[in-house]
Amino acid sequence: MGRSLRARVTNNVYMIGGFAAIAGIMFGFDIGSNSGVIGTTQYREYFDNPSDLLQGGINGALSAGCFVGALFAGFPADRYSRKFTLIAASILFVIGSVFQAAANGVPLLCVGRVLNGLSVGVTSMVVPLYQSEIAPKEIRGRIVAVQQWSITWGIMISFWIQYGAQFTDSTAAFRIPWGVQAVPAIVLLSGMWAFPHSPRWLADKGRMDEAIQVLAEIHGEGDVHHPRVQMEIQEIEAVIKFDKEQASHRYADIFKPQYTYRAFLGIVLQIWQQLTGMNIIMFYVVLLFEQAGVGDSQESTLVSSGINYVVNVVMTVPAILWVDKWGRRNTMIFGALAMSMFLWVVGGLMSQGEWYIAENGKWMMNIEDKNKSKGMVACVYLFVASFACTWGPLGWIYPAEIFPLRIRAIAVSLSTSANWLFNWILNFVVPMLMQRIRFGLYMLFAGFNFLMAVHVFIAYPETKGYTVSSQHAMWTLEEMDIVFEQNPRKKVDRAFVEAELARRTGLDHKEGSIEKTENIV
Incomplete structure (x- = not known):
């Protein structure tokens, strides 16, 4: 009762989980700024109108770094602690953001994005691990879900920063958003020292x-x-x-029969999270709406895209409040079916449009019936809402809670690296697929969502627990x-x-x- 105010703040479980989740804002800042930047005239002119292949490579540079960072994050998280690993990753993110903001061409831009990716890969694996080991079991899902919420806040805030910066008639239109990315990393770097180590790691x-x-x-x-x-x-x-x-304490234990099934669940779950198509919508929503003829100017297209990010923030709140009551399994099944339905509608409406090749050589679409255009935008928003309150947080919660302590770090590392591997693949190929199969792209992801609902129903156990007593749920x-x-x-x-x-x-x-x-x- 006599604890100081500082002790009450830095040892409050919500404050600990929430502050560590600032790492999610770092990732969100990159998505939000880049998704808007690639649609601006200043970016296209300065980088000489990147081709679909090159743009996929620029975006994919972050995911490639994330894959490597997540894959090797298990060792420092076990050796040097979850806390110090987060601090080191923050330093790396600051350096990468400086490189991006100072980029004088695609090579330096990609170097900065790879460095940021290494940092995000580490933090995306370590933060849920740290949160799950700090939180009481009754609110473990809620605390880990804050990680996803922070990502949505980062996406939204940075997108609107980028929206304002685009009105500057200079390279500041993209240098300001890329430079601002360093702010949450500096905050995490400065404040994480005050928070405790994971008691299970200690x-x-x-x-x-x-x-x-x-x-x-x-x-x-x-x-x-x-x-x-x-x-x-x-x-x-x-x-x-x-x-x-009774058991060894080696990373190779993850390949033992009693753990391979759990490793399979964690890895495939993270792959499925990418195959929902959500991150592609986040990265390329501006290009999607531009291709579909939504809005009559660059500014109106960006505003329509920005609403997408507001929906993402708001609809993550129900998951934070109730994921520990809903459970994991049914939430994922419902979310996958809802996302599948909305993507089918998006693809179907886009198939009704009049497709033509624009002056820039890219396929564009014209929908004469504006109601169909509005319906397509609404279904994109509903898709985002479905992801935000289901697969968004569950993709981080589930893998962090199914492994024993001795292999938890390396197992979560492998699961998260699988997420980033598929993120990189999709970022690389989606700009090309948007031109080659057009509306079929959304039907493809609709099919993936239906398959993942079936897979969860068949293979995934409920990890919430079974009891009528609320304190032991x-x-x-x-x-x-x-x-x-x-x-x-x-x-x-x-x-x-x-x-x-x-x-x-x-x-x-x-x-x-x-x-x-x-x-x-």
């Missing part, structure tokens, strides 16, 4: 006293003797001891290992999980042994 490194203190601060009002703190630290310590006695990260050792595609009895965890750790985990936590939720 415990895994044998720094148990520090782990207890962190848990006391974030879950027990500073009281190390708080029942919840004592139960949680004993559970973590006992599970780590069990792991070290979630599995802890330690219990999740036992859940997956059973048949995870069927309902797993909580009493069995508690008994098995008690057998392994020697602790009593019966319901009611930990104080209720409504004050946290």
